[in-house]
Amino acid sequence: MPVISTPRPSRTARRRDRLDRLVTRLLSVALLPLAVAAAPRRARQVACQWALAARFPAENLDGLTPATRAAFEAARTEALWRHGELIGLTDGYRDAHAQARLFADAVRRTGSATLARNWTLPPHESSHVAGTALDVRPVEGARWLERYGSRHHLYRVYDNEWWHFEYRPDGRPPRLPNPGASVTPGPGDNAGMARDDGMAQMQRLALLRVLDGTRPSAALEWVSPVAPAVTQAVVGAGHWAAGRRRRALAAWARAAGLGLVAWGLGAEAPTRAEADKNMEEHKELLRKLGTQVPATAGTQAGLSRGSLRALDAVTSSIRMVVGVRSGLRQPQRLTVLAIAREAPAGVFYALRVARAVQRRRPRIALGSALVVAGSVARLRAASAEPLR
Numbered sequence: 001m002p003v004i005s006t007p008r009p010s011r012t013a014r015r016r017d018r019l020d021r022l023v024t025r026l027l028s029v030a031l032l033p034l035a036v037a038a039a040p041r042r043a044r045q046v047a048c049q050w051a052l053a054a055r056f057p058a059e060n061l062d063g064l065t066p067a068t069r070a071a072f073e074a075a076r077t078e079a080l081w082r083h084g085e086l087i088g089l090t091d092g093y094r095d096a097h098a099q100a101r102l103f104a105d106a107v108r109r110t111g112s113a114t115l116a117r118n119w120t121l122p123p124h125e126s127s128h129v130a131g132t133a134l135d136v137r138p139v140e141g142a143r144w145l146e147r148y149g150s151r152h153h154l155y156r157v158y159d160n161e162w163w164h165f166e167y168r169p170d171g172r173p174p175r176l177p178n179p180g181a182s183v184t185p186g187p188g189d190n191a192g193m194a195r196d197d198g199m200a201q202m203q204r205l206a207l208l209r210v211l212d213g214t215r216p217s218a219a220l221e222w223v224s225p226v227a228p229a230v231t232q233a234v235v236g237a238g239h240w241a242a243g244r245r246r247r248a249l250a251a252w253a254r255a256a257g258l259g260l261v262a263w264g265l266g267a268e269a270p271t272r273a274e275a276d277k278n279m280e281e282h283k284e285l286l287r288k289l290g291t292q293v294p295a296t297a298g299t300q301a302g303l304s305r306g307s308l309r310a311l312d313a314v315t316s317s318i319r320m321v322v323g324v325r326s327g328l329r330q331p332q333r334l335t336v337l338a339i340a341r342e343a344p345a346g347v348f349y350a351l352r353v354a355r356a357v358q359r360r361r362p363r364i365a366l367g368s369a370l371v372v373a374g375s376v377a378r379l380r381a382a383s384a385e386p387l388r
C-alpha cells in the first residue's frame with residue numbers, strides 16, 4: 001500500500017467518523033434481538049459483525065485462516081461494545097497471484113526489489129497470502145487494535161504500516177521497521193537470493209499449475225478427466241460381480257473422487273488462458289527481480305490445439321481400456337511394489353487436496369481426498385482379498 005505516514009483526517013472527516021461510529025453502535029444494538037434469535041450464545045458478536053458489514057460493505061473476510069478470522073471478529077466485537085470503536089478490514093487474504101501483482105507494481109514504482117520490500121513482500125513471504133494478516137481501518141480502529149489486540153493475539157508488526165496487523169498465537173513478535181526488514185539478507189546477498197527464489201518459485205509454480213489443472217473448454221477435453229472415473233467405476237463393478245467387495249468399494253471410492261475432481265475442474269479450475277496469463281505475469285515479475293527465466297515453451301510444434309485435443313482424447317480412451325484390465329488384476333497382493341506403485345498418485349492427490357482447500361475449491365478438494373482414501377482402501381483390499 002502506498003500510504004506512508006499516518007494520515008491526519010480533516011475535521012469534516014472526523015465528524016463523519018464520529019457519526020458513523022454512533023450509527024453503527026445504534027445499529028448493533030438494534031440488531032441484537034435478531035442476533036439472539038440467530039445465535040443466542042454469540043449474539044453480541046453476531047450483531048456486531050452485521051452492523052460492521054453495513055458500515056464496511058466492501059470488506060471481505062474470506063480466505064483468512066479460521067483462527068485469524070475468529071480473533072479478528074472477537075477483537076472488533078470487544079472494540080465496538082466496550083469502547084465504541086469500529087474496525088473495518090481493508091484487505092485480508094490475498095491469493096498468490098494478487099500478491100505477485102502488488103509486488104510487481106511496487107517494484108515498478110520504486111525501481112528495485114529491495115526498495116519494494118519496504119512496502120510489500122513477494123507471495124511466498126506474505127502473511128496476507130497465508131491468511132493471517134489484516135489491513136484495518138480507520139486509524140482510530142487501528143490504534144485500538146494496537147492497544148488491546150494482544151488479548152486476541154493480534155499485533156501490529158511494522159513501524160511503517162499502522163494498518164497492518166497479524167495473528168500470532170505464539171505471542172508478540174518483535175516490531176520491525178518495515179516488511180523487508182524481516183528477511184533482508186546480508187549486504188551483497190540480494191542478487192543471489194533473488195535468483196534462488198526465482199528458480200524455486202518457477203518450480204513451485206509449475207507444480208501448482210499441475211495441481212490446479214485447467215478447465216476443459218471443449219467436449220473432447222472432457223475425455224481425459226472423465227475417463228479415469230469411468231475406468232474405476234467399471235473396475236469396481238467387475239470386482240463386485242466377482243464377490244470382491246472391498247476391492248469394489250475401493251475402486252468406487254476412487255471413481256467417485258475422480259468424478260468429483262472432473263466436475264470441480266469444470267466448475268472451479270482456472271481456464272487455460274487464465275493459467276497461461278498467471279504464469280506469464282509471474283515470469284515477468286521474476287525477470288524484474290533479475291532472475292533468468294526460461295522463455296515460454298512454445299506449443300507443441302506443428303500440432304494445432306484441435307488435433308492435440310483429439311490425440312489426448314484417444315490416449316485417454318486407450319488408457320481406459322488398459323486401466324480396466326489392470327485394475328481387475330492389480331495389485332495381486334499387498335507388496336512393497338504395490339505400495340510403491342500407489343504412492344505417486346497418493347502424494348499427488350494429497351497435495352491437490354491441500355491446494356484446493358487453500359484456493360477454496362470444494363469439489364476438487366473433496367474429490368481428491370476421496371481418491372487418496374480410495375488408494376489406501378485399495379492397498380488394504382489387496383491384503384484382505386489377494387488375487388491369484
Ligand SMILES: [Zn+2]
Binds near residue numbers: 128133134135163165
Ligand atoms: Zn498488510
